[in-house]
Amino acid sequence: MRDRDGFDDDRAPARRRRAPIAVAAVIGAVAIATLTLASCGDRGLQFWRQDAGGGAANACPRPAAFTGAEFNAQETSLRALRRAAFRGDFFAQLELGSRYAALKATDKNIEDPIESSVWLALALANDEGYAPINRVDRGGFGAWRPLSRYDDCRAWERHNVYQRLNRQLSQMTRTEQEAVRDRVIYVLSTQDAKGYRALARLHDSLYGPFGEPQDNREGREAWGNDRNNGGPDHDARALHAATTLFQRNDVDAYLYNYLAVQTGDVGAYVLLKDFERSSPSRSRYAAFVEAKARQWVPPFEFYPNTAPASGVPFSDESRPRGDAYEYALSRMTELPFVHVGRALRYLGVTETVPTRAEALSKRQIETLEAMLGHPMESRLSYLERVRAVQLAAVNGSSEAQLVLAVMYAEGIGVPTDYARAFHWFEEAARQGSPEAKFAMSTYFALGVSGVADQDKAAAVAVRIDSALAGFGPSASRLQAVLAQVSRSQRR
Secondary structure (H helix, E strand, O other): OEOOOOOEOOOHHHHHHHHHHHHHHHHHHHHHHHHHHHHHOOOOOHHHHOOHHHHHHHOOOOOOOOOOOOHHHHHHHHHHHHHHHHOOOHHHHHHHHHHHOOOOHHHHHHOOHHHHHHHHHHHHHOHHHOOOOOOOOOOOHHHHOOOOHHHHHHHHHHHHHHHHHHHHHHOOOHHHHHHHHHHHHHHHHOOHHHHHHHHHHHHOOOEOOOOOEOOOHHHHHHHOOOHHHOOHHHOHHHHHHHHOOOOOOHHHHHHHHHHHHHOOOHHHHHHHHHHHHOOOOHHHHHHHHHHHHHOOOOOOOOOOOOOOOOOOOOOOOOOOOHHHHHHHHHHHHHOOHHHHHHHHHHOOOOOOOOOOHHHOOHHHHHHHHHHHOOOOOOOOOHHHHHHHHHHHHHOOOHHHHHHHHHHHHHOOOOOOOHHHHHHHHHHHHHOOOHHHHHHHHHHHHHOHHHOOOOOHHHHHHHHHHHHHOOOOOOHHHHHHHHHHHHHHHHO
16 A cells, blocks of 8 residues: 555554544543543432332342241241341341331231331431441542442432332321331330430431431432432432431430440440530530430330231340340349239230249240240240230239339349339329339439439328328338439449
């Protein structure tokens, strides 16, 4: 081949080859620049803008589902999911939210929007759902690199949960929404310091609606507070029911941080001090919050064991945590079994009052276990003895309320908790229990642990009322218990 000068030109093909290479280089540079700009500006979680057909690909993978057409398989799977969800498993909480929403026809018998909303809200409040696993440098030339697949799929899951929770809450009455909120508070209160810290974030205006840090981009995108991703699908105002489930206020945020510290968690103390320093006005609440914390009790004694029509009872899968709980359970042998027997009779499990655990039949034990949503083990565990007393107390037995109050005062079956002891003495006293009235008078006389202020006049009035109600010989025992509590607190 010759060029215009008449020479053989072996370079011509090379020139022609260079042109595509140059074009490719330009395209590549533009692509890289585009990706870099997208990462620095409108990276967005593009996967949730796809059509519905992309949902399966965007969702986080799940292990083989605990599903089954038979009732027993359904009950087994729900119990396994609840056990994991109570311990803070993000994906178990997601699954429970779906199961109770009856997204599958086989779950229609357990459909319950309140219970579904509880677990969806807990999933959103769970830092396992948004804490980055693979952090990357968003600045510089390499910022276009995506986060890990795990980070992205969780963000996609949380975005969908926000939408679903908002729809469900929007269709509820205020009372139903309060039930959702109370159940969330109860479950988190069973998770010790981690749960209380989550509750503090839920009430802290410096965090997102479900406790997401303000600088967590995936969290902001999920609930629609990312200015780079505006539009109706990312408008936080469209999620009003979900984003206002927990009202923000400094007192409650301080309270839950304080309760986290009371568990002995060192990190919680650091966070409390950080909370106090974060705003000039917050440290002023210290004395008020301390007094409020001493009287704080969870919304429920244990998780409500009601059930959807023809469904599986809601089981309380919180388990004793730490040495204090294990020790308290081991002391159940100190409680005469007759008190458990009276609770069982009140609940209709037995017709008479058994005085020994061995007197219970296999059928009677399984009846209680079915009421509690526990596995059928045909053996009455210490925890089930505690639950029997708690269930009878919750359902109105003044005898069980009095017994439960003493259990909390002495740390038998349950860790010592003077606020709960006072609560159950108060409940029993309302029903006319003379023993409970005497206990209340002692609380007022001594001002036990800040739960009740010292008030001699109130103490005398309640004690006289107790005597008129025919208070029996157990007065000296209750007085000794409460006096011991008071002395230990003064020390």
